[in-house]
Amino acid sequence: MAASERLHGYARYRLDGCRCYTCGWAVAQYNDAREHAIRRGQWQPFVDAEPVRQHIRNLQSCDMGLRAIATAANVDRKRLQAVLNGRPERGTPPQAQVRPAFAAAVLAVEPTLDNLGGKTVINAAGASRRLQALVAAGWPQHHLAARLGMTDGNFGATLHRDHVIVQTGRAVRSLYDELWRADPREHGVDNQAYSRARNHAASRQWAPVGAWDDDTIDDPAAFPDWTGKCGTSEGYDAHHNMRVLPSCQPCRDARAQRRREQREAKKAGMAVAA
Template identity: 65%
Template sequence: MSARPHGYARYRLDGCRCYTCAWARSRYDENRAKAIIAGTWQPWVDAEPVRAHLRSLQACGMGLRAIAAAAGVGRSRLQAVLTGRPERGTGPQKQVRPALAAAVLAVDPTLDNLAPSTLINPAGTRRRAHALVAVGWPQQNLATALNMQPGNFGDMLARPHVLAGRARQMRELYAERWNADPAAHGATPAGITRARRHAAAKGWAPPGAWDEDTIDDPAAFPEWTGVCGTPQGRSVHRRIGIPECQPCRDARTAARRPKEAA
């Protein structure tokens, strides 16, 4: 018995002739006839954009099985688009169904889709670790939570890439602890104080300076004051005792230019 749900696909592929499948077939035929009359019937589209997108996803570290799962299609269908079906002696498909094209083109190489061993930009992982230290989490405590040695934890934050699997772990740890009390998780008062001082000396931004839609963006800057990037940002930095950030320095420089030109 097929595990496919009752509908048009089961009617065509499995030969089911129950009421539900037969009704789905009649609806398909009716809609097809209307589209042909209206001149909008388009059963196939060019496969090349789909093939190019599949290769781009693979270059980002996604396997074909992961892409198929994310798109909700069979792996063999994607293999046919890429290389064809050798057992049938056919080359790569030249055309695909619009629904398959739309499903594949909608897949993005997000952190959740990547294989654990894929190397990615470390910006988000590093910022989350720095933010946790800024609110009092000792690095040794964070390393233990990630099943890492403290030395390896520090090395990870200094590398130009990080494993996607490790980045997911850090994201989950950050979600659990950004507003939690380090003391409740075994951190000592002295360790908490040292962590905060270390982060302040390094200029590491706390969780409140980041939004979830910017923390992973390598080009983004932390929002320290609520008015960073404006002429008012510098004075707020001074008032709260935080080193001036680059957007505020740029805003201060831009504000001076009209006066210097005059």
């Protein structure tokens, strides 16, 4: 980067020799913070580069290129190359240490629908859950398939697939974001088709939109929260009180666990009494 392109601050002071007020103030602040950190025993100018290197390789195994990783982390791609392979043109090996801020930025990058390649194969949990939730809201499958540019057969298969490509996941997410709050009957879906879609979803226990949290809908291990208490000891009773039946499996499991604990407590009490 040319000196004229670099913002005034610590880097321009050190690399370009600029001695303006802004650059001098930045250096003074840096030195002051450094001295305080040293006195507190918290000065850590470098950290081990190996975890960063392994994370980059893991991201690459998910079909993320260095350019995509650099963009997501907001770092220079050449710095990633230096961590992975060193600088062959200079005869330097892969970096052994990196700055903490650089490490934190790279380690924070995760493979998502937004930064993976369109043809990358991913778990289909998020896509199928979103489509099932839309059907539960009254959107006919044929209507959704047409919006996604799918045949009815491909759409039906997507509802149950274990894996899809990122391009499909993005299209489904976009459609879900567009329709999840909309009333199908206000968008050309007649009452009969609306009821048929809802009944079809109910018969298969497809979770509605309100049962999923945006932060967990893509997590294969997550489960829908039908009652606001699902997966807890109160969930089973909540299902019956709200008439959301049958109870979901996490609530049945929590109820069984509660009964086991009650039996064990009773036995323990009898043993103490004896």
